[in-house]
Each structure stands twice: as structure tokens, then as C-alpha cells.
Amino acid sequence: MDGGRRLGPGWRAADIAEQGAPRRTATALAEIRDDLAQGPGFSIVEGLPVDGSAAEEFRRFGAALGRPLAQNARRETLVEIADFTDEDAFDERGYRSPGELTPHTDPSPLIALHCLRAARAGGENRLVSAVSVRRAIQAARPDLLAELEAGFAFYIPDDRREGAGEIRPAMPLLAEGPGGLSCVYYRPFIEQAGEVSGVPMRPAQRDALDLFDNYAMDPAFQYRFALAPGETLIVNNFRVLHARDAYEDWPEKARRRRLLRLWLDADWLPDPPPAHAQRRDPMARLFRDEGPLSRPGHPR
Numbered sequence: 001m002d003g004g005r006r007l008g009p010g011w012r013a014a015d016i017a018e019q020g021a022p023r024r025t026a027t028a029l030a031e032i033r034d035d036l037a038q039g040p041g042f043s044i045v046e047g048l049p050v051d052g053s054a055a056e057e058f059r060r061f062g063a064a065l066g067r068p069l070a071q072n073a074r075r076e077t078l079v080e081i082a083d084f085t086d087e088d089a090f091d092e093r094g095y096r097s098p099g100e101l102t103p104h105t106d107p108s109p110l111i112a113l114h115c116l117r118a119a120r121a122g123g124e125n126r127l128v129s130a131v132s133v134r135r136a137i138q139a140a141r142p143d144l145l146a147e148l149e150a151g152f153a154f155y156i157p158d159d160r161r162e163g164a165g166e167i168r169p170a171m172p173l174l175a176e177g178p179g180g181l182s183c184v185y186y187r188p189f190i191e192q193a194g195e196v197s198g199v200p201m202r203p204a205q206r207d208a209l210d211l212f213d214n215y216a217m218d219p220a221f222q223y224r225f226a227l228a229p230g231e232t233l234i235v236n237n238f239r240v241l242h243a244r245d246a247y248e249d250w251p252e253k254a255r256r257r258r259l260l261r262l263w264l265d266a267d268w269l270p271d272p273p274p275a276h277a278q279r280r281d282p283m284a285r286l287f288r289d290e291g292p293l294s295r296p297g298h299p300r
């Protein structure tokens with residue numbers, strides 16, 4: 001991306017087609033921070049290795065941008081994204097299986113994904129600006145925007161025990177703060193909260209989620225691309241939703257799609273609105289009253 005009109009937070013597919021997605025080298029930290037905080041909320045970064053030094057270099061790149069956060073009950077700050085369905089005893093977290101992931105947010109302020117190997121087929125990435133989705137909903141159905149801002153109960157699975165989890169009281173799906181919009185969205189956990197609590201959603205709430213999905217899954221709102229080996233995607237998870245197509249992988253483990261993921265917080269990002277304050281250390285709830293955790297018997 002050089003010159004021309006700068007991509008702002010409220011982009012749609014046509015804006016990226018016209019101006020290109022921001023592509024940066026791994027040393028262009030000031031530009032990457034600007035893309036994430038003031039620009040379109042993502043960058044595609046080139047130049048990190050895919051060989052034996054990949055994990056170390058990727059960690060170093062992440063640490064130059066922010067503070068790595070624990071991503072699971074084992075407090076891992078670097079996790080591998082691959083198809084583990086033939087290893088996992090159970091899985092309530094989609095990143096360990098090859099199915100489609102519809103537009104959603106992760107828990108952390110920033111997500112970095114470093115691609116080591118692509119799948120045999122499929123697995124394309126899609127990004128959507130939550131700012132654009134919010135604008136479209138506000139124009140079409142302000143009454144349903146009010147439902148999204150009022151919030152939904154969320155189910156939070158406990159990845160240490162199959163079938164265990166807790167229900168978080170209603171949290172806004174979209175919230176405006178001094179630093180701009182923050183979006184928290186993962187529909188399966190909203191649906192699960194209704195099932196577990198026995199309190200079904202009101203029809204207006206369901207309509208609001210359906211409308212949100214309609215825009216978030218509309219190709220006119222999505223930037224679709226394939227992350228190639230050696231490329232790193234970094235996303236401002238407050239403002240940009242991500243999705244992934246289903247993929248077909250190689251039978252041999254050594255050839256399978258493989259990505260490394262970091263969740264980061266960064267002082268240079270504005271604070272989320274108070275209703276989303278937990279995003280700054282999303283796994284903290286797991287460690288509230290426990291010492292170091294392990295997951296006996298879980299294959300690594």
C-alpha cells in the first residue's frame with residue numbers, strides 16, 4: 001500500500017480491492033502499529049522464517065509489538081493451530097479442527113498468526129471490519145443495534161474438563177469506548193449459554209445476531225485471502241472479525257496445515273470500553289484461585 005487515500009477502520013471489500021491490503025516487513029513496527037490502531041486494524045507481515053527458528057523469531061516479533069498473553073489453561077503463550085481431531089480427547093475450541101470458522105473475535109486485544117504450511121485445499125482467511133458491520137446495522141435496523149449493545153450471556157467452556165464451563169452475565173457484543181469500537185463475538189458460545197441456562201434468546205435478540213451474521217458473512221464486507229507460508233497476519237481483535245474456510249489436509253502429519261498463534265496486549269492500544277475490560281487478560285479467570293495447571297493425559 002503506498003500513497004493514495006489511507007484505509008481507515010470502516011473498510012469494506014471494495015476499499016481493499018482498490019487500495020490493497022497493508023503488507024509490511026517484520027521490522028516495520030511503527031507502520032504495523034499504525035495499521036492496527038488507526039488504520040484498517042490488520043497487517044500482513046512478510047519476512048519471518050518457516051524453518052526451525054520460526055517459533056523463536058515469531059515470539060521475538062510479537063514481543064516487539066506487545067505482551068504475550070496466556071491462551072489456555074496450560075498458560076501457553078504460543079500455540080499451534082492445526083488439525084488435532086485425531087489426537088484430542090475432546091475439543092470445544094474450533095482452532096484445533098479443520099471445519100469452517102465463521103466470523104468471530106478471539107478473547108485478546110491482538111492476534112498474530114504465522115503460517116508455516118498451508119492446507120492441501122481450502123483454509124482461506126476472511127477479515128471483516130466490525131466498524132463497517134455496525135454502521136450497516138445502524139442504518140438498516142437501529143432497534144437491532146440496541147439489542148447488540150445491550151448484550152448477550154456468553155458460555156465460557158473450561159478446557160480442562162469436558163462439558164464444564166460457566167455462563168458470563170450479559171456482555172455487549174458491540175461497545176463504544178474512548179478508543180473506539182470494541183466487538184466481542186463468538187456465536188456458538190452465545191447459543192450455548194441459552195442451552196445451558198435454559199433461558200432462550202428473545203426473538204429480537206436472535207434477529208439481531210442473524211442480521212450481524214448477514215453482514216459479517218457478506219462478501220461485500222469481507223477481505224478474503226490465503227495466508228501463505230512465511231506470512232504473518234496480525235489483527236486488532238477489538239475492531240476486526242476473522243473467519244476461516246473449512247480445509248482439506250494431507251494425511252501425513254508432516255505436511256499438514258500449520259500455523260503459530262500469539263495473543264498480545266499492547267500499551268499503545270486504547271483501553272477497551274469498561275464492559276470489555278476483561279479482554280486485556282482474558283484467561284485470568286482460569287487462574288483466579290489456582291496455582292500452576294496441567295492437563296493430565298492430554299496429548300501434546
Ligand SMILES: [Fe+2]
Binds near residue numbers: 104106242
Ligand atoms: Fe479465532
